[in-house]
Amino acid sequence: MRQRIIKNIILIILVAVIALLLDHIFAPKYLDENQDGRITREFYNEKTQLDVIGLGSSTMYNAMTPVYLWGEYGFTGYVRSNASQTMWQSYYLLVDALRTGHKPSLVALDVSFMKYGEEFVEEPSNRKSIESMRDPLAKWQAVQASKYEEEQPLSYFFPVLRYHSRWKELTGDDVKYAFEQPDVTYNGFLMEFKIPEEQTIFPRESSEDAAFPEKSKDYLDRIIKLCREKNIDLLLMKTPTYQNSWYYEYDELMEGIAEENGLTYINFDSLAEAMGIDVRTDYIDDGEHFNVVGAEKFCKVFGQYIKDNYDLPDHRTDGEISSVWNGKLDAYNAAKADGMGEYKEAIENMD
């Protein structure tokens, strides 16, 4: 009988290993396209303590380039942002970061998504933001806060239940990269070289009805409380964009929230000119997402602001951290040099 129980236990473990293998093989790797899907999972490859964690949506992962900031100002950082990342996802990603061993001095929160409430739920962005989270409780809570009716919470923990239909498109790479994949982001920054072939810029507008949804306000409040509890500085910000739907009144509302909580809110739109941003050549679209040139212009000012206003150490003199981060910087610069040809060609072909 005892032998039978032991046999059964061994077999259960074997089945669990097979299940794990299936999960890893079937989950999309996001290596070639949809690379924003890698931002959450690559976070756990970061072994150095982070000084700044950036949170927000896609505008943030195209704007904040931690490796460039390291090169210029010597602090370490990571962007935990995803496409259409809601405020509640930002909150749980911060919880997850703290529970998995990081203790940043500063959290820079891009508030572009404050305007979207419960009605804004997209499965792909849920998956990209949450699926790779490591802290099980934060992950479960993030799933509960984000999922819509058809979604099966358990599939966030057993991805094969979600991606089983990929059997038609599995390639050798799905097996090769089942457990280990190369980093494709630069500490959460997605390096882009494109400029739009055509561009339409809509002027910013006003709206008397501008208001933030309750759920977004609630999760912003939670982020503020969490940072206060953990003694982390919080910067409320918005990257420079030409979004007509970010009404002037949103700035007023954000300023009110910041003032109420003794925080700073900066809409970097106002500094776009000082940054030398050219909407035609520094964005990949209609003035919303930066390419690498725009991102660096932004980070030059953004980093200076952080340096001037927050007490962050310059680790460039720290041999251990420097060796890791200078390696990142080399890789970043090499990739940038590689891609700039595409950028220059695009500029030359511009009307």
Next chain:
Amino acid sequence: MSYTSIAFAGFVLLTLFAYYIVPKRFGYMVLLVFSYAFYVITCNKYVVYIILSTISTYFAALKISDIADEQKEYLKLNKETLTREDKKAYKASMKSKQRVILVACLLLNFGILGFLKYANFCIANVNLLKLTLFKSTNFFSLYNLVLPLGISFYTFQSMGYVIDMYYGNYKAERNFAKVALYVSFFPQIVQGPISRFSDLSKTLFDGHDFSEKNIAYGLYQIMWGVFKKVVIADRLASYVSGAVNAYESTRGTYLLLAIFFYSMQIYGDFSGGIDITIGVARLFGVELTANFERPFFSKSVAEYWRRWHITLGTWFKDYIFYPLTVSKTIMNLGKWVRKHVNEAIGKRVPIYLAMFMVWFTTGLWHGAEWRYIIWGLLNFVILTISTEAEPLYEKINEKLGWNGTVLQKCFQIFRTFWIMSFLRVFDLSSNGVRQALVIIKRSLTDWCIPQLSVIEELGMDVYELRVAVCAILFLFCFSMAQRKGSIRDRLMAMKLPVRWALTTVFAIVIVVFGSYGIGYDSRAFIYLQF
């Protein structure tokens, strides 16, 4: 809560845990509590209907049984004093009392079922009649009715119990909780099988010790059911609906494929669901009656109906067909025909009249639409023709000289399968009888060489088609293997690692090739507007 959902799996696990930690004698109470929890979770306030059915069933059965006991006691006590006529008169009066209770109970329960399921159908037909005959558009308005979960199944099951009591088949259960559990046992509430009290009570009420055998048997049957449901039925559904929705522009060959697939789909769906039901019940040590016995291997329509939805068929046979055949009115009618028309026809009248009623109600039971009634009556017509043409078949078979050969069996199986498949088109055609007739006509006449691209347009790409074909072939081989005995028994006789290996492979097949969930579309994951 779908039987193939993770929520249901969690619910079953929780129930299992509770069932096996309480003392055995309270096992049925646990099942009752969880059955009602399942019902309330699934259909909320409509639980009131099942409660009403349970109360009426319990008291009616008890009263009928008590009257039978009282009669037995009285006759025993007055054995010496009563004359034969006295006894007969007494029995008749007692039977009459029982009949009043039975009829009241049947009226109440079938009344609820009839009203909820058929009221709008009747109103719609009356309105149509008014329009056709009197050009009146002064229509009666339809009710906003919701059909409570499993009402057709639990009503038939509980009424079968009361009718059994009336015929004195067994004594009434005096424990109300047990009757309530019999009516509401959660694994079978959604789609049957329609169990007899005498069968189900053998294992439902006595608690069971945790047994590896029960768990393994239950899990194997559940897995088999899930395979049939999610790998076969749900996969075929997209093509079937694609072809049928575009029936007017789809070539006959593709419709024929849809008819074939629909047979597989409905079998996978229904028998798969029943396998899950039986498997879940087995986890608790409860044994349910089989509802399918490889029906697609039937050699005649009559045999098919003995092997498909067996419990419904036996319900109609025992509670409608037999009572009608021996009822005074129909017997007298038969006698009259024999005397005034023809001896041979007179003999057949009671049987065919009863059969007509059975198939009319079977059609109606399947749905409140004319296409279901027509489907039922076509079954009646085919069965009647089959019976009447039996001597002719014999002659033809003798001439062909293939009696008992494999070729003849294959032909009979093929013929039966396609007859039933074409009849099923009425079930498939949600737009009504005309749609069914067009589909049948086109599928028999408008043939072409099938193109994969068209099949893909109708909802099934080449990968899905390959999996579907492999799964159907596997089902066929599995069914062939079942003829030699239970697969589960053979599996249980294997060494533990082999058993685990086979089970794991099968589970992987279900997880990977199952047609469930949202479905991954990499295009949907491509960065959108933010």
